[in-house]
Amino acid sequence: MLPGASLLLLSAALWGLSEGCWGTPGCRVVDMSHSLDTRSQKFPIMPDFHLTLLTRGIQDGGYWTEYYKFDTPEHISTHMDAPSHFAQEGWKLNEIPIERFMGPGVVIDIRAKAARNPDYRLGIVDLRTWEKRYGKIPDGAIVFLWSGWDVRYPNTTLFFNTNPSDASFHFPGFHPAAMSWLVNKRNISMIGVDTPSVDYGPSTTFETHQVMCKANIMGLEMVNNLGLIPASGAHITALPIKLLNGSGGLTRVVATFFQEKNCAY
Numbered sequence: 001m002l003p004g005a006s007l008l009l010l011s012a013a014l015w016g017l018s019e020g021c022w023g024t025p026g027c028r029v030v031d032m033s034h035s036l037d038t039r040s041q042k043f044p045i046m047p048d049f050h051l052t053l054l055t056r057g058i059q060d061g062g063y064w065t066e067y068y069k070f071d072t073p074e075h076i077s078t079h080m081d082a083p084s085h086f087a088q089e090g091w092k093l094n095e096i097p098i099e100r101f102m103g104p105g106v107v108i109d110i111r112a113k114a115a116r117n118p119d120y121r122l123g124i125v126d127l128r129t130w131e132k133r134y135g136k137i138p139d140g141a142i143v144f145l146w147s148g149w150d151v152r153y154p155n156t157t158l159f160f161n162t163n164p165s166d167a168s169f170h171f172p173g174f175h176p177a178a179m180s181w182l183v184n185k186r187n188i189s190m191i192g193v194d195t196p197s198v199d200y201g202p203s204t205t206f207e208t209h210q211v212m213c214k215a216n217i218m219g220l221e222m223v224n225n226l227g228l229i230p231a232s233g234a235h236i237t238a239l240p241i242k243l244l245n246g247s248g249g250l251t252r253v254v255a256t257f258f259q260e261k262n263c264a265y
């Protein structure tokens, strides 16, 4: 085969990988976002979400119309943390290169550990265990922590797992050492969690956020339906609103994959 032809085939294969399976028979699509409403979860420091009806009904011209306005913090429901959230020089939401919003999904199952210890932090050992089974974490990956926390959503007490005696939070997150390992040893675009934060509940210094943001890596928080997508082989698209200078924003996360391909469940 001519070198040019093989190059063409290679780029076609890579392109196929990058766009996922949508449009191909047997391709599944999963919505990985929670909806945005007054029950949407957020840290207590964030203001409430408000939806205001502006017009609804038959107008003078005889036609139906309705529209609303909404007032929302950036960091609520399923959303993306831009690097500028915890790094002064980091990309703001509108500055993130758009190709970073798409990539191969890596789902790391820590449900058993999280059930035993809600303050569990995903460690390097969990990344290595995944790699032993599925191979090296691919370039441009979106690496998810799957703790099973989405079933607690949107019950605030369960989701934040608040200790009533001192109002402290107890939910899993990424260990800063695992985040550093991903920054230094692999070439990923994003991490994601089904919990309220990429840092575990008791954190007061948000080290994982700091390491992540300084490396211009994005974080998805409060992701839904990780139990429906395979540990390896899904293609993820996570598109935040294009908020000028935003430190984060509401994000629709979608997975496409062949159910039988590399599916562990």
Ligand SMILES: [Zn+2]
Residues within 6 Å of the ligand: 075, 076, 079, 080, 081, 221, 248
């Ligand atoms: Zn956030």
